[in-house]
Amino acid sequence: MFIKILIVVVFLAIIISLGSGAFALVGDKGNSKKLVNSLTVRITLSVLLFGLLVIAYLTGLIQPHGILPNSQF
Numbered sequence: 001m002f003i004k005i006l007i008v009v010v011f012l013a014i015i016i017s018l019g020s021g022a023f024a025l026v027g028d029k030g031n032s033k034k035l036v037n038s039l040t041v042r043i044t045l046s047v048l049l050f051g052l053l054v055i056a057y058l059t060g061l062i063q064p065h066g067i068l069p070n071s072q073f
Helices: 002-027 033-059
Strands: none
Touching: 002 033
16 A cells, blocks of 8 residues: 555656646746756656556556556456
8 A cells, every 4th residue: 555655656756846847947047947846846756656567566566457458348
């Protein structure tokens, strides 16, 4: 259960970083330092989230839900 909470927290941090970058893009027309920092944080968090998902799957902490695409009822 802890890993699922951690995945949601990292995902929410990515969303917050996205909003921060959008605010920096619109608000600071000439200062791109905040925008670059926001992008760096978002990329780092995205790589961390991907790594967490892979590790959690490989260790059996999370499992696919079992719904297959194009399946017949």
